[in-house]
Amino acid sequence: MPLKQNTIGKIMLLLLLMFGVSLVLYNYSNQASVRVIQDEIEASNLSRLSFFATQIDNMVNQLSVQTIVMSRDKSMEEWARSGSRTASFSDIQRQESVVNKLNVLSATSVWSNQMILYLPRKGLTLSSSRFGEYDPEELRQSHSEQWVYQTGDDGSSYYSKFLSNPLALQTEVILETRFSSQNIVSMLDAYKKDSKGDPFLYVGGQAFIGGTTADEKLISGVMARLEGEGRSGKGHFRTMLEGEDYIVFYTRSEALGALLADYVPLEQTLSPIVHSRNLFYAAMGFLLLMVLTVIYILHKQVNLPIRLLVRGVERLMSGQLHYRLGYQPRNEFENLFIRFNEMAEEIQRLVEKVYLENIRFRDAKLKQLQAQINPHFLYNTLFFIKNMIVMDEKQTATGMVMNLADYYRYITRMEHTFTSLAEELEMVAKYLDIQQMRSDSFHYEVDVPHEMLQLQVPRLIIQPIVENCLLHGFKAGNRYGIIQIEGRLTGEGFAITIDDNGVGMREDQLQGITDKIRRPVEVGESSFGLWNVHQRMLHQYKEGGLLFSPSPLGGLRVTIHGSEPKG
Structure with missing residues (x-):
């Protein structure tokens, strides 16, 4: 039967065309949605990381403020002026008062920290855990009025900051504030619980502070990109790590002068979109199956009986009057087939x-x-x-x-x-x-x-x-x-x-x-x-x-x- 006369064929073609157009439109819409949602996810992750960096800066700035408060304490000034190598009873009282105030100020911060007093003129040092002399040369090497990442002899790491310039020996008092990098590790672990990534603080060079479960191999790859491209400020980029595509978010900690970075597998970032897309494809697959089922039913129940009827008429027109329809459609066409056979039999009888x-x-x-x-x-x-x-x-x-x-x-x-x-x-x-x-x-x-x-x-x-x-x-x-x-x-x-x-x-x-x-x-x-x-x-x-x-x-x-x- 020619296509122009085959109405069922046109319906089948229309169904397939509608399905194809729907699939094309969804693909276009899905790609646009992926781009929009991906931008939103990236902006959200970067904003969250920036807020985390702000929390770290707030904690560090609080410690800086405590150092300034301590530098203005009168009891510390009295102890510094009267302190001698052979302390009197009054000096011991003043020293005890200063130590108590150091402990009080350290306790006001959530982070564990330590404040140390240096007396350059007398070569003495005082903290909550020690009192005695110090090496001026060692002080000159480690001095900085900015927060500096330090590594101790026992392998521990910490940040330190001096309030006064230790090179000026005429200075009566120098204050040093230290906090352990374990404070940042704890915050990184807390941040990681609500994140799919692995955040770390890139100090510079090969030094970094990561969480307790940090993957040093992957972090080294991220640091190489951060160092090689001289990135600063905040932003994100994609990179390949261990054969997998990752997206890296980074922002600068102004207080520590370091980069706070977080890397997330791109597949995890887009997992909601991929899940939604897979659900749609599954729905489209089911819809395609339904369309094919409808097409098959139309072909079996409508198109095939019509074609057989047309073929039967053509056979009768060609003179094959003995031709009968043996197919039983088991629907409304069955009665039509019976009437066709009766008609063919009557035509054969009349022609004979x-x-x-x-x-x-x-x-x-x-x-x-x-x-x-x-x-x-x-x-x-x-x-x-x-x-x-x-x-x-x-x-x-x-x-x-x-x-x-x-x-x-x-x-x-x-x-x-x-x-x-x-x-x-x-x-x-x-x-x-x-x-x-x-x-x-x-x-x-x-x-x-x-x-x-x-x-x-x-x-x-x-x-x-x-x-x-x-x-x-x-x-x-x-x-x-x-x-x-x-x-x-x-x-x-x-x-x-x-x-x-x-x-x-x-x-x-x-x-x-x-x-x-x-x-x-x-x-x-x-x-x-x-x-x-x-x-x-x-x-x-x-x-x-x-x-x-x-x-x-x-x-x-x-x-x-x-x-x-x-x-």
């Missing part, structure tokens, strides 16, 4: 009835045609016998009467319209013998293969043609006539040619006689022998009739051809 009536009509017509031939030939023969009797040629008349009796016996057997070619040729020979008895102005030759003699042909198909040769071919030219009858088998059937050396016909005459035998005989027309033969050949054979052409003998050639007989 009409066919049988046509056969009977054709047989009646053939017998009528034969009856039209018989009086014509009988009239001519009796007229000749009369002349022979008048001329007192009794022997010729007797021979003609005998031939006429055999001929009449042949044509009056009306129960059979077919005879063997041998009998037909024998009867033609008797007819020509009768004509030769009348006039010895021609002779005839018959050349038919032996295998054709038993061929069944309609009665009286050759005699009217040889009669036409004698009446129109020879008399008009007043010459000695020759008639040749030949037969041959062809691939489609048989062909019998009758040649004469008469006057022949022009091309327009050949076309005229061809047209004449193809149309109904006109009322009152007396000569219709060739038309009679042609019509009977048309009725008896699927392809048959008469053909006219110039004869090699110089006259006219008439070819009687027939293929497979009709049922």
Whole structure:
């Protein structure tokens, strides 16, 4: 069935097109959503990391403020002015007061810290845990008025900051504040609990402070990128670590002068989007399955029955009246299939009835045609016998009467319209013998293969043609006539040619006689022998009739051809 006529096919195509358009639109929308959500996630993570850096800076700034508060304490100034290497009882009291205030100030911070006092003039140091001398050279090497990352002899790390310049030895008091890097580790661990990443504080070089579960190998890769690109401020970038794609967020801690960084696998960052996309694809897959199921049901329940009905109609139109629909759709089409089979059966019955009536009509017509031939030939023969009797040629008349009796016996057997070619040729020979008895102005030759003699042909198909040769071919030219009858088998059937050396016909005459035998005989027309033969050949054979052409003998050639007989 052509596509333009296949409505079900159009519906199927429309469903697939709608599904395809929906998928394309979703892909476009999903990509836009991924970009927007990814930007939002990146901005959110960076904002969260910046807030975390602010918390660290606040804690560090609080320690700086405590150092300033301590530097303005009067008891510390009194102790610094009166302190000596051999302390008196009053000096011990002042020292105890200073230590208590150091402990109080350290306790006000959430972070564990330590404040240390240095007396450059006397070379003494005081803290909550020690009192004694210190090495001025060591103090010069570690001094800084900014927070500096330090590593102790025992491997511990800490940040330290000095309030006064230790190079100026005339300074009465130098304050140092220290806090352990473990404070930052604890905050990193707390931050990591609510994060999918692994935050760390990049101090510089190869030094960093990470959580207790920090992956040093991955952090080294991130620090290489941070150091190599000279990143500062805040931002994010993507990088490959251990064959996996990561997104790195970083921001600067202004108080410590270090970068706070966090790296997260990109897959984890986009996991909500990927999960949503996978759910959509699963839904689209289910929808596609439903669409295919609907298409299959439409094809099975609608398209296939319609195609079978169309095929059945085409079979009936081509003449296959026995064709029936054996498929049972088990739906509304089942009743239609039953009615189609009933209709086909009724059509077959009616056609067979009409066919049988046509056969009977054709047989009646053939017998009528034969009856039209018989009086014509009988009239001519009796007229000749009369002349022979008048001329007192009794022997010729007797021979003609005998031939006429055999001929009449042949044509009056009306129960059979077919005879063997041998009998037909024998009867033609008797007819020509009768004509030769009348006039010895021609002779005839018959050349038919032996295998054709038993061929069944309609009665009286050759005699009217040889009669036409004698009446129109020879008399008009007043010459000695020759008639040749030949037969041959062809691939489609048989062909019998009758040649004469008469006057022949022009091309327009050949076309005229061809047209004449193809149309109904006109009322009152007396000569219709060739038309009679042609019509009977048309009725008896699927392809048959008469053909006219110039004869090699110089006259006219008439070819009687027939293929497979009709049922």
